[in-house]
Amino acid sequence: MPEGHTLHRVAGELNAGFAGLRTRSSSPQGRFEAAAARLDGLRMERAEAHGKHLFVEFEHDLSVHVHLGLYGSFTFGDGAPPVGAVRWRLASPTRSADLRGPNACELLEPGEVDAMSRRLGQDPLRLDADPDAAWSRVHRSRAPLATVLMDQSVIAGVGNVFRAEVLFRQRLDPFMEARFLRRREWDVLWADLVDLMSYGLRHGRIDTVRPEHEPEVMGRPPREDDHGGEVYVYRRAAMPCHVCGTAVRTRVVGARNLFWCPRCQPRSRRRVVPSAAMV
DNA sequence: GAGCCATGGAGAA
């Protein structure tokens, strides 16, 4: 299940396997059939990720926009016949990429890619990211930090794991109003997101535990969580915090389950007005 | 086999 780093990995694999080549497109499942027919035989120019969105550019200014949603995935192979509900197969003489279960898979005409990118915020994994632009939005927001971090028009690519983990690593109260974050805290938060997501891009998994805490985390039998890595708080509700032992708490914030340690992330006096649901 | 849950997001109300 993908956050932004997953899409950047997919873009890299697509570029390595198909960029500059004449490709075949098909839709074994049938739901992308007309678009695949238009793409079939065209040269793929390049693939690019912006946040959780993937853009695959072909000659004649045609692009495919993919959003994986919760369940979507790409699998790469050697061109063996597709298995299961494959929405889009991209193939070269020696390689194939199968897309299954995406939230969105659509053909974009010239200009539509730019329009879509303009709606997205700053992506910590892109070289052209402008953290100052994101800061100007954060700095004015009255929403809780935990909500702003997931707003794709502010920061593109951060999902539920990175949000919980970066807030823990920075010892920030998830319910603090974003506008009260100090500039210095923002700079460190952004740098940490770049580090964490770059690691995820390189390794294909999310590991957020700092070296000084690894002895505590690794002091038990090795395992991988559902998300495929070692983390401080994500999906560890009621389990002891790796750092202080306090039970990790959880609550739905911004339509997703937020996890935090009430001791390591002490309450800010700048909290969003407390409500019954937030006490 | 049924039911539930999940790293997301658009659109309606």
Add this chain to the structure above:
DNA sequence: TCTCCCTGGCTCC
């Protein structure tokens, strides 16, 4: 804030 869409893995019966 709610509903819907997309899929697969897990638990429970």
